Amino acid sequence: MPRRLYPILLALYCLTPMAAPRLATLEYPPYSTETMPGGGSIVELTERAFATQGHRPRIDFLPWARVRAELRQGTYQGALALWPQEIVEEKLIASRPLFYSQLGLFARRGDPVRFRSLDDLRGRRIGIVRGYGYPLRILKSGIVAEEAVDDISNLRKLKAGRFDLVLLERIVGEYLIAGDSRLRGRLAWQEPALERIPLVVGFVPPRPGEHDWAAVFERGLRELHARGEYMRILRRYQPR
The missing domain is CATH 3.40.190.10 (Periplasmic binding protein-like II)
Incomplete structure (x- = not known):
């Protein structure tokens, strides 16, 4: 490969976005909401947990019935914030509880x-x-x-x-x-x-060759706890 191509390929690599999950949620304040700068406590926790692992998730706000329909169609790799019954019905992998x-x-x-x-x-x-x-x-x-x-x-x-x-x-x-x-x-x-x-984030089980987003999210949550950032996020959304 000609040496002059190396800088070009490196630049293209840096401009290519890393793989990231596409997630869905609903208007469910103060956990998930488009009316708050951080998107609500669970949205911010989710975004920050993935950020520690080098990923930037896309989180779409939809009516809840549509969230579930889109999950079944394979549009999304996960959803938040879910209850245990929803995890069972949609056959998802649950994160650790983020709130009770x-x-x-x-x-x-x-x-x-x-x-x-x-x-x-x-x-x-x-x-x-x-x-x-x-x-x-x-x-x-x-x-x-x-x-x-x-x-x-x-x-x-x-x-x-x-x-x-x-x-x-x-x-x-x-x-x-x-x-x-x-x-x-x-x-x-x-x-x-x-x-x-418990309120959790639910992830679609990965197929061969796909990212295990549930595992990535868990590593991110552990990182947030280790940094003390997890509790700082929660405190920002506590009623004053």
Whole structure:
């Protein structure tokens, strides 16, 4: 090879982007959101973990039902933030838990629903989001589940009296309510929580010759922990 080609080939190599996963997520603040500079806590953790390994993932925001459809079509190598049931249903490889969330119910502040167990909720009309992997024991408990496209739509319908309760992760619900003047002070979390659920990133199992993105992500998370960056990211998204 002529020596004069070496600088050209080196320049082309440096300009070629490294392989990177294409991931999908939904509007699920404060974990993943287009309204925050860092994209939300799980988005920023994901981007930084891959960056430590020399990769820059592409993360697309989509309606959740479409995220799952695109995963099945092979458009994406993974998705965030997922619950265990979604990992099982989509046959994904789960990362370590990034957060543990309380899943439970929101009601109108002036019309609380008192309950001690799921049995007390039989026949109640409860808003859920289409495509979410809710625990089956809740869905099969006798509640009357009514689907919407996202959480904020459900909360607005709850305020309007369209149904009795909304099934939602506590931090997400409180974040959405606090950010909407029409909901603020009108809706409230109802104890007790129904589930404590880990939030994870899920990856499509690699085929021969492909990157094992789950393993790359795990190495990146370990690096973030070692640097102390993991906790610094989490603290930036804590309520003030």
